Amino acid sequence: MKGIVYKSTGSWYVVKAEDGVFYECRIKGKFRIQGIKSTNPIAVGDRVIFKTEKKGDEITGVISEIEERDNYIIRKSVNLSKKTHILAANIDQLFLVITLNNPPTFTSFIDRFLVTAEAYQIKTILLFNKVDTYNEEELDEVKYLAAVYRDIGYECLGVSAKTGKNLDKLQEMMKDKVSIFAGHSGVGKSSLINAVEPGLDLKTKEISEQHKQGQHTTTFAEMYDLGIGAKIIDTPGVKGFGIVDIEKEELTDFFPEFFKRKSQCKFNNCLHVKEPGCAVKQALETGEIPWSRYRSYLQLLAGEDENYRTDDWTDEQID
Numbered sequence: 639m640k641g642i643v644y645k646s647t648g649s650w651y652v653v654k655a656e657d658g659v660f661y662e663c664r665i666k667g668k669f670r671i672q673g674i675k676s677t678n679p680i681a682v683g684d685r686v687i688f689k690t691e692k693k694g695d696e697i698t699g700v701i702s703e704i705e706e707r708d709n710y711i712i713r714k715s716v717n718l719s720k721k722t723h724i725l726a727a728n729i730d731q732l733f734l735v736i737t738l739n740n741p742p743t744f745t746s747f748i749d750r751f752l753v754t755a756e757a758y759q760i761k762t763i764l765l766f767n768k769v770d771t772y773n774e775e776e777l778d779e780v781k782y783l784a785a786v787y788r789d790i791g792y793e794c795l796g797v798s799a800k801t802g803k804n805l806d807k808l809q810e811m812m813k814d815k816v817s818i819f820a821g822h823s824g825v826g827k828s829s830l831i832n833a834v835e836p837g838l839d840l841k842t843k844e845i846s847e848q849h850k851q852g853q854h855t856t857t858f859a860e861m862y863d864l865g866i867g868a869k870i871i872d873t874p875g876v877k878g879f880g881i882v883d884i885e886k887e888e889l890t891d892f893f894p895e896f897f898k899r900k901s902q903c904k905f906n907n908c909l910h911v912k913e914p915g916c917a918v919k920q921a922l923e924t925g926e927i928p929w930s931r932y933r934s935y936l937q938l939l940a941g942e943d944e945n946y947r948t949d950d951w952t953d954e955q956i957d
């Protein structure tokens with residue numbers, strides 16, 4: 639039988655078969671996917687082939703094959719490790735959910751995320767959530783950030799799971815597509831999904847007053863079918879986001895506004911650091927490229943790992 643993986647815990651998988659029935663499935667033996675060293679061989683969104691088995695009254699499945707992926711989004715699971723973790727596969731678009739200060743989402747995190755999405759050619763939309771909680775100054779900051787990213791070419795939308803602001807627009811964007819919601823813990827990923835489809839009743843939890851951090855309420859990535867004819871994948875909050883296998887020379891290609899200017903740099907192998915006649919640095923001086931983006935670029939170029947040492951996003955750590 640053929641089906642799509644809706645949930646993966648690392649040891650078992652929920653697969654929705656073509657006839658609409660959900661099966662709990664396992665995999666047999668070692669499952670290697672060519673070229674990918676991953677802690678989870680099968681991820682949410684994967685199209686798989688499985689056989690059913692009857693044990694007593696229970697019918698379960700055994701996955702034997704995984705179909706080639708159109709795309710996937712991947713992150714490093716542990717520092718100093720070559721192991722990676724696939725967040726989801728076969729997705730049409732990614733919504734990066736961002737809050738300013740409850741919890742804080744820094745531009746370094748946003749940029750890291752966008753680089754990964756660019757590398758895997760996944761369309762990304764920035765969702766600024768909790769707009770109901772911001773004062774005027776904070777709203778200005780959201781508008782500034784949205785302008786920065788819009789300028790580069792990313793769609794941005796201010797939303798509120800609480801008041802429902804712009805959720806009609808969000809639904810319109812999700813229709814007939816497979817979307818994934820990602821971002822830090824506590825930014826309101828599950829709340830937004832609940833607001834769009836109240837019947838789902840996904841678990842949510844307030845962020846800790848003291849640390850202004852989410853409490854890692856969602857623990858496994860899971861896909862849901864929405865009434866509006868959309869598929870949505872809710873994911874656990876991530877702290878850091880390791881960049882996977884990007885060469886220094888390639889990095890420019892994943893900063894669209896740098897890439898656009900690259901051909902105007904004096905040297906065609908310009909890394910935009912100390913080289914003379916650099917069009918990227920010139921755009922930085924004139925304010926066409928914001929410093930926050932350049933800073934993120936330099937950090938990535940230097941291979942600075944942001945936080946994944948302390949990442950407590952440990953589900954699916956099999957192997």
Ligand SMILES: Nc1nc2c(ncn2[C@@H]2O[C@H](COP(=O)(O)OP(=O)(O)OP(=O)(O)O)[C@@H](O)[C@H]2O)c(=O)[nH]1
Binds near residue numbers: 767768801825852
């Ligand atoms: N005021 C306000 N609160 C919100 C909004 N969206 C979410 N929240 C609150 O933020 C807290 C965290 O929301 P969750 O939906 O659990 O966050 P999450 O991103 O799913 O977090 P993890 O599952 O831990 O990754 C909850 O208390 C929500 O009620 C919003 O638009 N406005």
Ligand SMILES: [Mg+2]
Binds near residue numbers: 856872
């Ligand atoms: Mg959640």
Ligand SMILES: [Zn+2]
Binds near residue numbers: 903919
């Ligand atoms: Zn340059």
